[in-house]
Amino acid sequence: MVKRKFVNIFASALLCLFALMVVSPVIFITVLSFDGGVRAYPVFFIWNPSYVNALTNSIIIAAGASFGTVIVSTLAAYVFAKVKFKGRDVIFYLYIIVMMMPFQVTLLPQYIVSKNIGIYDTPLSMILHGIFAPFAAFLLTQVMKSVPDEIIEAARLDTGSTLRIIWSIIVPSIRHGIICAWALTFTEQWNMVAEPLVLMETREKYPLAVMLNEIEAGDVLGFAATVVFSALPLLIFAFFEDEIMEGLGEYRLK
Amino acid sequence: MKRAVIISLIVLFCAAAFGFNYFGEDIRDALAPRVEAVKVRYSLSGCVLPSEAVRADQNGQTYVMFAVKTDKYPEKGYEALRLDCNVVDTTEKEVLVSIAGNVEMYYLTIVSSDKEVVDGRRVVVSD
Numbered sequence: 524m525v526k527r528k529f530v531n532i533f534a535s536a537l538l539c540l541f542a543l544m545v546v547s548p549v550i551f552i553t554v555l556s557f558d559g560g561v562r563a564y565p566v567f568f569i570w571n572p573s574y575v576n577a578l579t580n581s582i583i584i585a586a587g588a589s590f591g592t593v594i595v596s597t598l599a600a601y602v603f604a605k606v607k608f609k610g611r612d613v614i615f616y617l618y619i620i621v622m623m624m625p626f627q628v629t630l631l632p633q634y635i636v637s638k639n640i641g642i643y644d645t646p647l648s649m650i651l652h653g654i655f656a657p658f659a660a661f662l663l664t665q666v667m668k669s670v671p672d673e674i675i676e677a678a679r680l681d682t683g684s685t686l687r688i689i690w691s692i693i694v695p696s697i698r699h700g701i702i703c704a705w706a707l708t709f710t711e712q713w714n715m716v717a718e719p720l721v722l723m724e725t726r727e728k729y730p731l732a733v734m735l736n737e738i739e740a741g742d743v744l745g746f747a748a749t750v751v752f753s754a755l756p757l758l759i760f761a762f763f764e765d766e767i768m769e770g771l772g773e774y775r776l777k
Numbered sequence: 778m779k780r781a782v783i784i785s786l787i788v789l790f791c792a793a794a795f796g797f798n799y800f801g802e803d804i805r806d807a808l809a810p811r812v813e814a815v816k817v818r819y820s821l822s823g824c825v826l827p828s829e830a831v832r833a834d835q836n837g838q839t840y841v842m843f844a845v846k847t848d849k850y851p852e853k854g855y856e857a858l859r860l861d862c863n864v865v866d867t868t869e870k871e872v873l874v875s876i877a878g879n880v881e882m883y884y885l886t887i888v889s890s891d892k893e894v895v896d897g898r899r900v901v902v903s904d
Contacts, residue, residue, distance in 0.1 A: 568797045569804055579798040582791055755790055762783040 549753065556746035563747035573727075574734060574748050581713060581730035582755075584646050588653025589709035593701055595654055600663035601689055605675060615664070622657040626717070634721050648722040649730075653712045659704040666700030666770065667693065702763050703770025710756045 556563055567574050603615050621629070637648040670693055678692045694701065716732045723729060731752050738745030760767065797804065 568793060569801060572798075572801050572805075575794060575797045575801060578794045582794055755787070758783055758787050758790065762780060762787065 552746050552749050556743060556750045558743050558746075563743045564751075566744055567747045567751060571744060574731070574744070576727060577729055577731040577734045578751065580646065580728060581732065581752075584649045584653070584715075584719075584730055585709045585712040587646070587650040588656075588712040589705050591650060591654035592656060592659045592708045593705045596659035596663050596704060597689065597694065597701060599660040600667045601685075601693060603660070603664040604667035604670075605672065618657040618661055622661055630717065630721050633718070637722055644723050644725055644728065646723075646728065649712070649715070649718060652718070652722070653708065656708065656711075658711075659708050662704050662707075662770075663697065663700055666697045670696050699766045699769040701770075702766035706759055706763050706767050709759060713756055 569575075603611065603618075633648075633652050634643070637643040637652075642648045642651065674692060674696075675688060678688045682688065713730075714732055715730070716736065719729050719733050731748065735745070735749055735752060738749065
C-alpha cells in the first residue's frame with residue numbers, strides 16, 4: 524500500500540514536471556512581455572503598425588481558409604461517405620495520400636498554380652490553398668459515416684434537394700465534427716510560416732507568424748507580439764473545448 | 778457565462794486588430810506630440826544638408842545619414858517607417874537613419890510647436 528502510494532506521488536511529480544516543461548515557454552514569454560509594465564502592448568497595437576497589420580492579415584487568412592474549408596469539406600465528405608459511385612474510393616485514397624505528404628512537396632505546385640491564376644502575393648493564395656486542404660474533408664468523412672443512412676433516406680421522402688438534406692439533417696448531426704475541423708484548420712492556417720514566405724513577397728501582406736521569426740533576445744515588443752499571437756487560438760480552444768474533444772473522439776472511433 | 782466572456786474576448790480581440798490597423802494612423806496622429814519639421818531638398822548636384830548629416834557613397838548609391846533623437850526602441854522603427862528610410866544604427870537615445878539620394882527629406886527639429894524641446898519623446902513630422 525505504501526509502495527503504491529509512493530509510486531503515485533512519483534508519477535504525479537513526473538507528470539507535473541513534464542506539464543511544466545510544456546507550459547514554461549508560454550509563461551516565460553508572457554512574463555517577459557510585461558518587462559517594463561504593459562508598455563509593450565500599446566506599442567504593439569498603436570505605435571508599430573507593421574505588427575497589427577500582420578495580425579489583421581493572420582485573422583483574414585485563417586478565418587477565410589477555415590470557413591471556406593468547412594463549406595467545401597462538408598460537401599466533399601457527404602459525397603465520400605454517403606454517395607456511391609465508381610472511383611469514389613480511389614479519389615478518397617488520393618485525398619489521404621495528399622494529406623500524408625509533407626507540405627513542402629506541395630509547396631512548389633501551390634506556388635506555380637498561384638502564379639498562373641494570378642493570385643500570387645495576395646491573401647487569396649493562402650486562403651484558396653487552405654480551403655482545399657484534404658484534412659478537414661478526411662475528418663468529416665469519418666464523422667459523417669456515423670450518420671445512419673436511414674435518416675437520409677427518410678429525409679429524401681420529404682425533399683429531393685441534397686443541399687437541404689445536408690443543411691437540415693447532416694450538419695446538425697455532425698456539428699461537433701464541423702467545429703473541430705474548423706478549429707483545427709484555423710489553428711493550422713494561423714501558425715503557417717513557410718507558405719506565406721513562398722506564396723507572398725510583399726512584407727505588408729505577411730501574417731504575424733512570419734513576423735515572429737524576427738524576434739530577438741530582449742525584444743519586449745516581440746514577446747508581447749507572441750502573447751497576442753497565441754491568445755486567439757487559446758480563446759477558440761477554450762470556447763469550443765467540448766466540441767473539439769468530442770469531434771476528435773468521433774474521428775478516433777471510426 | 779464562461780462562453781459569453783470568451784466570445785466577448787474573441788470579438789474584442791478581432792475588433793482591436795482591425796480597428797487599430799485601419800484607424801491606427803489617426804490614433805497615432807491624435808496621440809503624438811506635434812513638432813516642427815524643416816524640409817530639406819537634397820540632390821546630388823547641389824546638396825543642402827542638415828549640419829549633422831553625413832554623406833556616404835555605398836554600392837554606387839549615395840546615402841545621407843543623420844541622427845534623429847527618439848524615445849526607446851519601438852518608436853525608432855516607427856520614425857524610420859514614417860520617413861521611408863533605413864535604420865543604420867541605434868544608440869541609447871538616437872537612431873541613425875539613411876535616405877537614398879535624390880529624395881526630398883525631412884530634417885526633424887526636436888522642438889514642439891510651442892518651441893519646447895521634446896527631446897527623448899516620439900515625434901511626428903508636420904509640414
